[in-house]
Amino acid sequence: MTSLHLHSRGRLAFSPHTVSPLLRGLILQEPTRKLAILDIGTGSGNLALSLAPHARRVVGIDADPRALALARARARKMRRANVRFVEADAETIAYTRWHPGMVVANFCMSRGIIQRAGRALPPGHTLVFACLHSDRYRELHVVPQRFSYHEDEIHRWLRQAGLRLEHLSVHRETHPLRTLAQARRFLGPHGVERWQKTGRWEKMERYIQRGGGPVTESWLVAKARKE
Numbered sequence: 001m002t003s004l005h006l007h008s009r010g011r012l013a014f015s016p017h018t019v020s021p022l023l024r025g026l027i028l029q030e031p032t033r034k035l036a037i038l039d040i041g042t043g044s045g046n047l048a049l050s051l052a053p054h055a056r057r058v059v060g061i062d063a064d065p066r067a068l069a070l071a072r073a074r075a076r077k078m079r080r081a082n083v084r085f086v087e088a089d090a091e092t093i094a095y096t097r098w099h100p101g102m103v104v105a106n107f108c109m110s111r112g113i114i115q116r117a118g119r120a121l122p123p124g125h126t127l128v129f130a131c132l133h134s135d136r137y138r139e140l141h142v143v144p145q146r147f148s149y150h151e152d153e154i155h156r157w158l159r160q161a162g163l164r165l166e167h168l169s170v171h172r173e174t175h176p177l178r179t180l181a182q183a184r185r186f187l188g189p190h191g192v193e194r195w196q197k198t199g200r201w202e203k204m205e206r207y208i209q210r211g212g213g214p215v216t217e218s219w220l221v222a223k224a225r226k227e
């Protein structure tokens with residue numbers, strides 16, 4: 001098992017909508033051409049579409065019909081005939097109906113998703129995912145976001161689901177934020193709106209008023225194999 005902590009300063013590698021080379025590499029180490037891959041929380045299909053040329057077939061599931069419409073349009077445009085997008089709640093549906101040979105997820109993760117992957121995967125097959133780490137924005141003392149976890153709980157849930165951990169790395173980026181203009185640029189216009197609605201923007205304002213400092217982005221990448 002690999003367990004790593006990686007830290008970079010001021011470099012903008014993180015986005016919950018891009019597929020990291022590490023995640024892609026961990027997936028493509030497997031014999032994906034022979035596998036049916038199930039992408040959980042596929043959104044507009046970033047991961048599913050990037051894996052399609054390397055897989056037997058890919059099913060992407062998501063609860064958001066608008067994101068799925070975009071994913072289907074992208075699949076048509078890219079002529080990816082082996083990808084299908086299905087509207088489903090990943091925390092209530094059984095994955096066995098898709099007979100997945102691999103389950104993947106890019107920033108959509110929960111204990112229920114891990115349990116379902118554990119039930120659906122045949123022995124020797126893998127779950128590979130990236131998700132937010134509960135350390136994200138720790139300097140601001142905001143409530144950890146939905147789908148953000150500490151590596152210890154991920155480790156425990158994988159074990160309980162009969163999945164043996166092969167890789168777990170925690171990634172951190174620090175962003176120096178000293179002015180509100182920097183904070184706005186960091187979050188983007190939609191981010192600021194979301195933070196205002198959820199009361200988190202006030203915490204950011206207070207942090208900046210006290211002189212600001214580093215703000216940490218934090219996420220983890222994991223791969224586990226069904227026993």
Ligand SMILES: C[S@@+](CC[C@H](N)C(=O)[O-])C[C@H]1O[C@@H](n2cnc3c(N)ncnc32)[C@H](O)[C@@H]1O
Pocket residue numbers: 016017018019040041042043044045046047061062063064067088089090091105106107108
């Ligand atoms: C941060 S986005 C990531 C999207 C995509 N994986 C990507 O890499 O661009 C999280 C996605 O998870 C989906 N999601 C959240 N909860 C879900 C659930 N219970 N069932 C299915 N999809 C869910 C959201 O609709 C959203 O599209």
